Amino acid sequence: MPGYNPSELGCGIVHIGIGNFHRAHQAVYVDEILRQSGGDWRITAVSLRNPDMRDRMQSQNCLYTLCERTADRENLRVVGAVAKVLVAPENPTAVIDALAAKSTSVVTVTVTEKGYCLKPGGRELDLSHPEIVHDVLHPAAPKTLVGFLLAACRLRRDRGLPGFNLLSCDNLSDNGALLRDCLLSAARLQDSSLVSWIAQEVGFCSTMVDCMVPATSDDIAENIQSHAGYRDTACLLSENFRQWVIEDNFVAPTPDWRSAGASVVADVAPYERMKLRLLNGSHSALAFLGALRGYTYIYEAATDRQIRWFVMALMRREMLSTLEALPDIDLEQYCTTLLDRFSNPSVPYTCQQVASDSSQKLPQRILEPIAERSRRGEQSPLLTGVVAAWLGYLFLGTFSAQRFELRDPAAQPLVEMLQRQKHQKNFPTLDQMRALLTHAGIVPATLLRGEPFLGMVQDRLARLIEGGVERLIGGLQGEELLQAL
Template sequence: MTRRLDDRTLETLGAEIERPRHPRTSLQTGIVHMGLGAFHRAHQAVYTEDALNRRPGPWGICGVSLRSPETRDALAPQDNLYTVAVRDASGQRLRVVGSLTETLVAPEDPAAVLDRLTRPEVRIVTITVTEKGYCHDPATGALNERHPDIVHDLGNPDRPRTLAGFLVEALDRRRRAGTDPFTVLSCDNLPGNGHVAAGILRRFAELRDPDLGRWVADRVACPSSMVDRIVPATTDEDRAAVSAALGAEDAWPVMAEPFSQWVIEDHFPTGRPAWELEGAELVADVRPYEFMKLRLLNGSHSCIAYLGYLAGHATVSDAMADPHFARFVRELMDEEVTPTLDVPPGADLSRYKAALLERFANPALKHRTWQIAMDGSQKLPQRLLGTIRDRLAAGRPFDRLALGVAAWMRYVGGRDETGQPIDVRDPLADRLAATPAPALFGVREVFGDDLAGNPAFTTAVTRAYDRLVAVGAREAIQTIR
């Protein structure tokens, strides 16, 4: 029987498999990561692993799941080791990552999470909780003070459920103990993610205690960052293939493409790992990078997800193998998104877009359109609607973007083009399913007040929606010009 991946089996792995080169047994935990999922393990944990291999330091990661124990249950018996399988058309390359020192499950033991966050040696908290984890209004970025979990956390600071509840309670404990605050580094796909994080933490703290709110505003650094790597969900087939190639059972490996990028606002008052030694870009202003990525990659991904799913494509690469989809995405980038961008200094935009098309077409990843389509009510404001607002302000057309929004409207209705049910995963799923398509413009959390009242926007999207219903997604894409 194949042995489980753990510290003891590391030395038995084949020479072609990369493994930790830093002393894991003495690795101190200096980072807590909130939202332990596949993306973090394929991205920030890998950058930290590379930094530790080059320059050892007290930067081990405690991973915290805010929901399910599944990741902890898979990784704890493996000494928190796991495999990253980098896949493209040429094959698969494996590496075992060892920067994760422990895993905690917040709903099981919130006291343990608060204890870890309060320890003086923890100097950075990184975040990948997805857009909905911020408990904010996606249209404005403000804390949703009526969110039931926020209401709970304000009344039960020792038993929090939310990101804001955990971080503010830990910061208050550090303040009262005279311990420096940790730096909060958001790694989610939100424009100005550091500013969003700072805003929700400050407001939550103010609601608890005005003095605490001022201390959080004055003392807690919240740099922004832009992250980029395609990380599809791991399947049972992936587990079996990786374990066979590894020669040891890995209960939860992660799959990833070769490309990876991390752009970070360099503001860490109490220190950070040497992430830049392995390719992270430390800059003064992340905004040009994040807009380029959010609008080109994430915006295109959402359009492919909704239109591709409706057209019967299970994966992004399946959709991109259709020349009409490939043309649609290329023209979306070139004609509607690119004119809205403030391109970062030195960036080769043509090369970046060509690389995106190649990445989308990678057949080895099998990135499911259904996975990308999740939580659209939280994603559309950042991925599509900001670009549409800029196109409206410039008096320019946005037919492809409108078709993407219309496809989301049809998708959340819960039936595909053949009448089969769609498993819609969204915080507003029930409300969206019960709302007729034209009335979805009134969902303020998505469209705000401005777009709902803009006839140029509503007319374009309604026309696109009617076209989708009449001819289907594939023909609507094929005939759009």
């Protein structure tokens, strides 16, 4: 149980994007702080889209059970950190008021890559995005993260209140600075006088977060009822590992994050790159290859001998060279630990779940390290294999008997292009690869101009279409053997 009386503690944090990840990660850190030392640090949570989470939590006073599992152990923890859940479309004013409240000094964010409304493949706010256009024109009734933050900053300024600490917890490199740039970009169009206030008063803190939180199934609630004797409509599952690295850029009061096990550092960037490339990049590789191999779950892919070889080689031979050493982390051991975590059958991420929205994930996870290695004159046979696996996932998942549900905003135009190309002679050709990857809108121009990159992707996609994952990875293992000779 929480170990404190939640009703006796006030709210000092607003969280935007109340999903399972937040409830298994940031909310648990806050819960631990409240358990140890109390304080008015409970969370007012916000759903930007629908009332589902509010409806599931409200009937049980926002308490919920987190089931943490290893391969052979289970721990049930009731979390009391969330005080209430607001649904933005129902009452945007209530959300703005919570963000602008005098008691709010910390705002955390988990809205995924899509929630930042960025230009495809870039790090700039898409000012032509329909919802951003709406928020610029209708500042009192926003729809997006950027719109709500702007409205709150304006209200705080007008009330003479100081700003808050804004912690981005999404899988984007330099996410705090990215969120700052998005906010300032929209402010220049909507209320230019607000720009300097935001720059001076808001503490944009980049963070790196890590915890595997798969989709919740009915058996979790049934298991809790069987073992603990109560029904929980808002329970969830996670692994028993979590990590949070926070940039010390605070301008307002903040909880003692270190007391709950978080790291507070001067520069989060090297930790972000480590996680984005080693964890998230290899997760994407497992998702594509696992699905194409016929597996449902990530742990099945991670225990497949051939795929496991590919992912370990990907991390150690190509990813590690793009990362700097960290004083408190053994990167080689980190790679081994990652594959062990991915292999945990008690945390059943599906391959299709991890593969969703890949067009918005691959630039940071895969394409940036390829571009870095290319600038140093290094080829990336394994990383380009992941790009080919993504295209193969779109192609074979649409035109073969496997039929994946492609949950990706960029999937449809690429699938239509693949549909037109697949009947052409000698598909895939180099020119077809250039056209396809240019059309994707996420590949750096320097790579599109380079035939070595395009040729590698073409070769690997052809192998995949012809002989599946076994042919793709087997060819890469053969290349490695030849190089060793």
